[in-house]
Amino acid sequence: MRWSTEKQSLKLFKRGHYCSLCAASKSPGGGAKTFWIECHCCKWWFHVACLSVSEKQFKKAQKVDWRCCLYRSLWFPTxxxxxxxxxxxxxxxxxxxxxxxxxxxxxxxxxxxxxxxxxxxxxxxxxxxxxxxxxxxxxxxxxxxxxxxxxxxxxxxxxxxxxxxxxxxxxxxxxxxxxxxxxxxxxxxxxxxxxxxxxxxxxxxxxxxxxxxxxxxxxxxxxxxxxxxxxxxxxxxxxxxxxxxxxxxxxxxxxxxxxxxxxxxxxxxxxxxxxxxxxxxxxxxxxxxxxxxxxxxxxxxxxxxGRSPVAVQGTKINLLYSRDHSVIEGLDYMATWNMSMLQTQDLMKSAQAAMEKKSPKDVPFSKL
Incomplete structure (x- = not known):
């Protein structure tokens, strides 16, 4: 995988090169100065804008051995x-x-x-x-x-x-x-x-x-x-x-x-x-x-x-409750909620992942 230089981007644009994702030579708002990403494995080019990724995110991803088709691992859901x-x-x-x-x-x-x-x-x-x-x-x-x-x-x-x-x-x-x-x-x-x-x-x-x-x-x-x-x-x-x-x-x-x-x-x-x-x-x-x-x-x-479904669903429910109640009522409801939910195994799994410097997405949370 490589991030295109501005000179390479201009050449791709002049040649009418097509993005493998949006099937266009010009990405939204990018014009000739649009940056592209090429997969060395399959030789496909993508607009960075189409992949919704920043250069910082891309460089961080390069540190991992993705072997082939980085976009498949990082952006395939999109x-x-x-x-x-x-x-x-x-x-x-x-x-x-x-x-x-x-x-x-x-x-x-x-x-x-x-x-x-x-x-x-x-x-x-x-x-x-x-x-x-x-x-x-x-x-x-x-x-x-x-x-x-x-x-x-x-x-x-x-x-x-x-x-x-x-x-x-x-x-x-x-x-x-x-x-x-x-x-x-x-x-x-x-x-x-x-x-x-x-x-x-x-x-x-x-x-x-x-x-x-x-x-x-x-x-x-x-x-x-x-x-x-x-x-x-x-x-x-x-x-x-x-x-x-x-x-x-x-x-x-x-x-x-x-x-x-x-x-x-x-x-x-x-x-x-x-x-x-x-x-x-x-x-x-x-x-x-x-x-x-x-x-x-x-x-x-x-x-x-990629986050714990126990934490995510509990957060939504308590945000909605607090919206319609006073701060004190919201805190009391939260305390009642978490006196049960703090016993979830997701808490230990997330803490372990954090200590190992892993992403929450790497944690196999159970269905809920």
Whole structure:
């Protein structure tokens, strides 16, 4: 393996050399000065940007005897995930709106898959999300989830044409019965996103293009939010004559921390673009395009999946508890939690790995 010099990079660019990962001669934002990595074994070249790796990380990796194809060992999960996403054949049975794949060990990729409808959320979606995340919560092999959208945008929000009958022609003989029916429907829709929050496995959401209405409800229930430079977010509900009722008004204030900004977004339905989303804390990272974002999401997911599932799931559960309770209540809950969880074998395994200067990823943690 070798890291290209600037002179070599310029030659590769002029020759129209193609990256074996993105199949392009020019990497995102890199141009002719893009650095490449060559595998001496298979003679393939890769954009450094496509591999989401820094020069420091690369030099550190060189110290290890990888023998052949460094990218296979270090970045294969990312390569697999990007390819799986780009070649996705459609929803995964029994689902009709979701594609579920496993791009790497302990990582589940859930993709909202209605690209022909701009990933609008129809009646089937609201039930399938609950079923999907209940399955993930019970899957001992899964340690982290990446959620994304197929096609040109993340989601256009609720499919009003599909669910109009439920909302505009509610069942019931009188006001009380109609009200109970509507409450049941609203609670069901709320649970579609609450199930993400209740899932003990961390969820990394990757947003590209538009994220409208219910899309904001969805991402605020996730643990880590990423987006592309062309992403924009809109709390659209006031424009269609209703108050957002499935999570945005409850979770968004706790995500970005500015009550004034939340009020402005919710009351005016204006668009918020990626730069503002990053500055206010709605997202933690912004990527140049969808491919690099998915690669970044998989890198984060890989870091999480390499840690003790007891520690990771306990951290998520306690972060959520502390968000909704006082500091004293959170500390008390944490003490009660850890009086059991400190007895895990993962603690000794992690301590042993640290003393031996090994990565947590090298520790064979049991399923949870």
């Amino acid at each position: 390569l697999n995930a990007v390819r799986a996403m780009s070649t996705s054949g459609g929803p995964t049975p029994p689902f009709t709106t979701l594609s579920v794949t496993h791009p790497a060990n302990h990582i589940t990729h859930v993709e909202l898959h209605r690209p022909e409808k701009r990933n609008a959320m129809n009646k089937a979606y609201w039930s399938e999300m609950i079923e999907c995340f209940n399955q993930i919560a019970e899957d001992s092999k899964c340690r982290v989830v990446v959620f994304s959208g197929a096609g040109k945008i993340f989601t256009a929000g609720i499919d009003l044409m599909d669910i109009a009958g439920d909302l505009l022609q509610p069942q019931g003989d009188d006001t009380a019965r109609i009200a109970w029916y509507l409450r049941h429907i609203i609670s069901k829709y709320q649970n579609t996103f609450s199930v993400i929050e209740k899932c003990p496995k961390p969820v990394v959401v990757a947003v590209h293009g538009a994220c409208v209405g219910a899309g904001v409800d969805l991402i605020t229930a996730c643990d880590i939010r990423l987006c592309t430079q062309d992403a924009w977010f809109q709390v659209k509900e006031v424009d269609i004559g209703l108050a957002a009722d499935v999570g945005t008004l409850q979770r968004l204030p706790k995500v970005i921390g500015s009550r004034s900004l939340v009020n402005e977004l919710a009351l005016t339905a204006r668009k918020m673009y990626s730069d503002e989303a990053k500055s206010c804390g709605l997202v933690s990272r912004v990527f140049p395009d969808k491919e690099s974002m998915i690669a970044g999401a998989l890198e984060i997911a890989g870091e999480i999946a």
